[in-house]
Amino acid sequence: MEREKTEGAARYGMVVDLDRCNGCGTCSVACAVENNVPPAGERANARNGISWLRVQRVEAAGEARAAFVPMLCQQCGDKTPCASVCPQNAVELDPGSGIVAQVPVRCLGCRYCMAACPYHARSFNWWDPEWPGRLAETLNPEVSTRTRGVVEKCSFCSHRLQAARAALAAAGKGAALAAEYVPACVEACPAGAISFGNLDDPGSDVARLAQAPGSFRLLERLGTGSKVYYHTEREWVRRLADGRAAAGDGRNHG
Amino acid sequence: MTTTRRDLLFGLGGGFAGLALTPVPWKLLDDVSIWTQHRRALPVPARGPVAWKAAACTLCPGGCALRVRCVGPRPVSIVGEPRHPLGGGACAVGLTLHHLAYHPLRLAGPARRLGDRREPVTLDSALATISSAIAAAGRTRQSVMVLDRRPGRVVSQAWLELLCGLPNGVYATVPGEEATLAAFGQATPLGIDLEHTRTLLSFGAPVLDGWGRPGRVLGVRGGLRVVQVDAWRSASAALADEWVPVAPGSEGALALALAQVLVTADPARAPQPARAALAALAPAQLAQRIGLEPQRIAALAQALAAGRPAVAVGGGEAGAGPLSPDNERAIALLNVVLGSLGHEGGIVARRPLPEAGRGGTGATFASLAEVPEGSVRVALLDAADDGRALPWPLLARTLARDALVVSLSPFDGLLARRASLVVPAPAPLEGLDEILPTADAALASYALSSPLLPQPAGALDAVALVQRLAAATGVAVDAANHQQRVTQRVAAITATGRGRLLARTGAGYEAAKPADADAAFALLAQGGVWIDAPDTSSLDAGRCPLPSAAALEAWSRPAEAVADLALVAFAARGTAGSTPVSPLLTKLYQESDLRAATRVAAIHPRTAGLLGLREGQAVRLESAAGAASASLRFDERLAPGRVAIAAGPEPSALHPEAKRTESGALAVAESGHDGTWRQTRVRIREA
Numbered sequence: 001m002e003r004e005k006t007e008g009a010a011r012y013g014m015v016v017d018l019d020r021c022n023g024c025g026t027c028s029v030a031c032a033v034e035n036n037v038p039p040a041g042e043r044a045n046a047r048n049g050i051s052w053l054r055v056q057r058v059e060a061a062g063e064a065r066a067a068f069v070p071m072l073c074q075q076c077g078d079k080t081p082c083a084s085v086c087p088q089n090a091v092e093l094d095p096g097s098g099i100v101a102q103v104p105v106r107c108l109g110c111r112y113c114m115a116a117c118p119y120h121a122r123s124f125n126w127w128d129p130e131w132p133g134r135l136a137e138t139l140n141p142e143v144s145t146r147t148r149g150v151v152e153k154c155s156f157c158s159h160r161l162q163a164a165r166a167a168l169a170a171a172g173k174g175a176a177l178a179a180e181y182v183p184a185c186v187e188a189c190p191a192g193a194i195s196f197g198n199l200d201d202p203g204s205d206v207a208r209l210a211q212a213p214g215s216f217r218l219l220e221r222l223g224t225g226s227k228v229y230y231h232t233e234r235e236w237v238r239r240l241a242d243g244r245a246a247a248g249d250g251r252n253h254g
Numbered sequence: 255m256t257t258t259r260r261d262l263l264f265g266l267g268g269g270f271a272g273l274a275l276t277p278v279p280w281k282l283l284d285d286v287s288i289w290t291q292h293r294r295a296l297p298v299p300a301r302g303p304v305a306w307k308a309a310a311c312t313l314c315p316g317g318c319a320l321r322v323r324c325v326g327p328r329p330v331s332i333v334g335e336p337r338h339p340l341g342g343g344a345c346a347v348g349l350t351l352h353h354l355a356y357h358p359l360r361l362a363g364p365a366r367r368l369g370d371r372r373e374p375v376t377l378d379s380a381l382a383t384i385s386s387a388i389a390a391a392g393r394t395r396q397s398v399m400v401l402d403r404r405p406g407r408v409v410s411q412a413w414l415e416l417l418c419g420l421p422n423g424v425y426a427t428v429p430g431e432e433a434t435l436a437a438f439g440q441a442t443p444l445g446i447d448l449e450h451t452r453t454l455l456s457f458g459a460p461v462l463d464g465w466g467r468p469g470r471v472l473g474v475r476g477g478l479r480v481v482q483v484d485a486w487r488s489a490s491a492a493l494a495d496e497w498v499p500v501a502p503g504s505e506g507a508l509a510l511a512l513a514q515v516l517v518t519a520d521p522a523r524a525p526q527p528a529r530a531a532l533a534a535l536a537p538a539q540l541a542q543r544i545g546l547e548p549q550r551i552a553a554l555a556q557a558l559a560a561g562r563p564a565v566a567v568g569g570g571e572a573g574a575g576p577l578s579p580d581n582e583r584a585i586a587l588l589n590v591v592l593g594s595l596g597h598e599g600g601i602v603a604r605r606p607l608p609e610a611g612r613g614g615t616g617a618t619f620a621s622l623a624e625v626p627e628g629s630v631r632v633a634l635l636d637a638a639d640d641g642r643a644l645p646w647p648l649l650a651r652t653l654a655r656d657a658l659v660v661s662l663s664p665f666d667g668l669l670a671r672r673a674s675l676v677v678p679a680p681a682p683l684e685g686l687d688e689i690l691p692t693a694d695a696a697l698a699s700y701a702l703s704s705p706l707l708p709q710p711a712g713a714l715d716a717v718a719l720v721q722r723l724a725a726a727t728g729v730a731v732d733a734a735n736h737q738q739r740v741t742q743r744v745a746a747i748t749a750t751g752r753g754r755l756l757a758r759t760g761a762g763y764e765a766a767k768p769a770d771a772d773a774a775f776a777l778l779a780q781g782g783v784w785i786d787a788p789d790t791s792s793l794d795a796g797r798c799p800l801p802s803a804a805a806l807e808a809w810s811r812p813a814e815a816v817a818d819l820a821l822v823a824f825a826a827r828g829t830a831g832s833t834p835v836s837p838l839l840t841k842l843y844q845e846s847d848l849r850a851a852t853r854v855a856a857i858h859p860r861t862a863g864l865l866g867l868r869e870g871q872a873v874r875l876e877s878a879a880g881a882a883s884a885s886l887r888f889d890e891r892l893a894p895g896r897v898a899i900a901a902g903p904e905p906s907a908l909h910p911e912a913k914r915t916e917s918g919a920l921a922v923a924e925s926g927h928d929g930t931w932r933q934t935r936v937r938i939r940e941a
Contacts, residue, residue, distance in 0.1 A: 022462060022463070022472070022493055023489065023492070023493070023848060024345055024346060024463070024464075025346045025841070025842040025846075025848050025849065026343075026344070026345055026346045026349060028346070028841050028842060028846070028848070029346040029349050029350060029838060029839065029841055029842065030331075030333070030346075030349050032838050032841050033330075033331050033332075033349060033350065033838065034331055036299070037838075037841070039836075039837035039838050039840045039841075039908070040837075040840035040841070040844045040845050040908075042909050042912055044840070044844060044845055045844065045845065046844075046845055046846055046847060049840075049841075049844065049845030049846075050845070051841055051845050051846060054841075054845070054846045054848075055846065055848050056846075056847070056848075057492070057847065057848060059492070059891075064494070064495060064496055064497060065492065065493060065494070065495070066492035066493065068848075087283070088283065088284065088287060090287075105287070105288065105291070106284060106287055107287055108283070108286060108287040108290070109287070109290070128292055128295050128296075129296065131297065131837075132357075132358045132837050132909075132910050132911060133356055133357055133358030133359075133360070133910065134356035135353055135356050135357070135358075135836075135837065135838075136297040136299075137328055137356055138328060138329065138330055138352055138353055138356055139297060139299035139330065140299060140325075140330045140331060141299040141300060141301045141302075141325055141330070144296075145296040145297060145298075145299075146296075147291040147292045147293055147295065147296055148291075148292055148295075149290055149291060149292075150287075150291065184331070187333050188333055188334070188343075188344075188349060189343070190334055190342065190343025190344060190345065190468065190469060190472060191343070191472050
């Protein structure tokens with residue numbers, strides 16, 4: 001079902017340059033700091049931990065350089081699989097920004113959305129969040145903390161969009177377009193590998209990069225209309241993107 | 255009309271059916287999600303006015319400039335300064351710098367160790383203990399040693415003033431990324447003209463994973479061909495244009511083999527003593543020791559010659575520790591052969607940073623490995639951290655039987671736990687600190703990290719500690735406090751009239767001309783930076799470092815077959831020092847495969863098969879130095895006969911509440927006489 005667009009709406013999206021990404025993990029940590037994602041408990045691992053943005057290292061036999069792929073919610077378009085299965089309306093596609101938001105207080109913890117997400121970009125809170133020592137004093141007041149039993153995921157730091165809109169409105173510049181808005185991962189990337197902006201603005205860097213040769217979306221054949229693009233000049237990395245090619249030995253350490 | 259039981263049932267049934275058509279069930283469903291959530295268990299962050307403040311990361315020598323977002327008095331997030339003229343951005347460890355003052359391992363005040371526990375003591379009592387031990391050292395002619403992991407600061411000067419007033423002061427350091435450049439033995443500091451370098455040959459240095467000023471390396475990466483020589487597929491090897499896997503400890507042998515190929519083709523590339531030394535080496539035996547085919551070595555040498563300007567760097571890996579001086583001299587010799595010394599795109603002179611204060615020459619300057627065994631009565635471990643590993647046996651070797659070890663670290667880290675006494679210094683973002691030029695810097699620079707948080711009552715600034723100790727031991731030191739000393743140094747820098755002072759503005763950085771030293775200090779405290787002018791003096795081209803005869807002879811012999819596995823230690827910079835990392839780094843070390851934790855040991859499947867071990871199995875690593883627990887992971891890119899394990903971050907930093915167990919490379923690292931732990935042999939068995 002095509003949704004109606006709000007007048008003056010944006011469609012925020014991201015292009016990750018995999019040839020620039022050096023796998024430092026700064027985006028992942030910046031995301032956790034910004035969104036009050038708690039540290040892992042002792043029993044947590046890559047499968048049951050909470051990561052809104054996780055960097056995957058992939059290698060292929062015969063290729064000198066590994067590729068690092070930041071994996072986050074791909075912010076699907078109108079056919080968002082997670083939204084369509086949620087019995088609680090806890091997943092909302094904002095027509096004004098194109099952001100797929102998760103509303104944790106509505107979440108029942110059924111995890112249908114996790115099963116539906118083809119990108120494994122959602123995390124379930126298996127344990128009550130804990131910040132050791134006095135670390136809770138460093139939490140970001142712009143983002144509420146989540147409890148055990150709910151699902152959470154990347155929101156493109158939508159609270160920053162709200163703040164940018166509010167600041168623009170307060171300055172009398174209108175609230176529709178927030179040019180100052182960037183998610184925490186984009187801001188933190190020391191390699192400048194992540195571009196962000198309005199995909200519907202043909203003059204924006206992100207719109208140009210998304211259409212550039214070498215740009216692709218993960219599992220594009222599923223038609224999810226995701227708004228996270230990746231870019232690389234390396235053919236073997238692009239082949240991995242549709243999920244059919246094998247990832248070489250795919251092993252990593254360190 | 256009478257109401258029958260059937261009417262009642264119809265009514266109830268109809269009522270329930272009708273209810274299903276109302277919003278009530280949906281509201282109930284909604285509420286179930288709320289009832290099942292434990293919202294009272296969640297912390298509610300306090301709100302307040304938001305302000306962005308300038309700071310700098312002090313967790314490693316990189317000194318990345320930061321912008322800290324504060325809500326009220328509390329820092330809540332950090333970003334690397336993107337437009338910094340020396341290279342922008344910050345790493346994942348730096349982005350959690352603000353967590354450290356709140357870390358569970360934070361020490362609140364002075365304490366002494368009693369067995370496995372720690373007992374709080376007063377500052378006066380702690381100072382009396384140290385003074386008494388210093389006096390005892392004077393009587394017994396034993397040494398008072400200060401270990402400084404970040405030399406060159408005004409705090410370092412203060413330590414030198416104290417040590418120079420003592421009859422037996424030793425100022426010790428541990429070689430870092432600067433070791434290759436120091437091996438040239440030039441009178442002036444050296445740097446690398448990376449902006450014009452075409453090929454960077456790294457002998458185990460993590461050049462693409464936190465080396466030098468990381469933002470600078472990222473900035474030049476596009477035009478730089480990186481060749482990584484590493485015993486395993488490290489993060490830098492995975493990002494390099496070419497990875498050259500070698501046997502652990504054979505870095506110097508490969509440097510000599512490459513130099514030999516180049517000098518054989520063109521003898522004029524090296525002065526006579528080096529030519530003779532290289533001619534005496536047998537290429538086949540060198541190749542066998544390195545673990546590479548001679549053809550690959552020849553091809554690599556030709557690529558280096560074709561890709562000039564080329565620079566070779568070594569050491570500096572945070573977990574693997576320094577290369578031996580002989581290895582570093584071999585790498586320096588290769589640089590001479592490549593013609594990179596004193597040329598554009600190569601290794602260039604950098605002016606020394608102006609000092610302030612008296613300093614002194616009465617103390618003995620030494621690398622920690624050079625300090626005589628059992629000679630130290632008092633070891634004072636400065637709080638400054640370089641983010642690199644330091645195995646306890648390397649330090650313990652120098653200690654006398656009744657030595658007093660005093661840690662100034664603000665954290666209950668690896669070395670602090672071994673110390674007899676702790677006198678915690680301010681944590682990061684609590685005290686003033688200096689940012690000095692990195693090892694790779696071609697230009698001298700100077701910046702400051704200003705305190706954003708108040709320091710706790712129990713913390714004592716290192717300069718204040720020096721002054722208290724000096725008063726107690728009768729040594730005359732400068733009375734200026736830390737900030738006054740920094741201001742004096744800023745005055746000395748501006749007095750040179752060299753370089754430019756850039757003030758941080760909303761749009762970036764602008765040249766500024768402060769009226770006096772106080773104004774210059776204020777600009778630097780607000781995120782400004784001073785950058786020196788280029789040094790145009792020429793280097794002493796006649797100096798050609800040579801490895802020792804013993805090393806040349808050893809590299810010429812075939813490698814001995816040994817049954818035990820060779821330890822390959824590694825760590826990301828900033829994660830293996832005495833400062834713990836934030837528990838939030840579990841996102842990288844536990845909840846993803848991006849970084850390997852100290853509890854994971856990697857070996858080749860064939861090696862595991864020979865030992866009868868399977869993937870995921872709990873194992874115990876044992877060496878002459880100790881033992882560590884780990885779970886086994888197979889890695890086909892690691893050569894057989896090796897085991898790779900991280901030296902940090904220590905598990906108690908990530909999980910302070912968990913039971914402490916020995917894990918990681920530092921638990922098994924054997925310190926050699928040359929101050930390295932790269933020759934450690936490990937046995938591995940089922941736990």
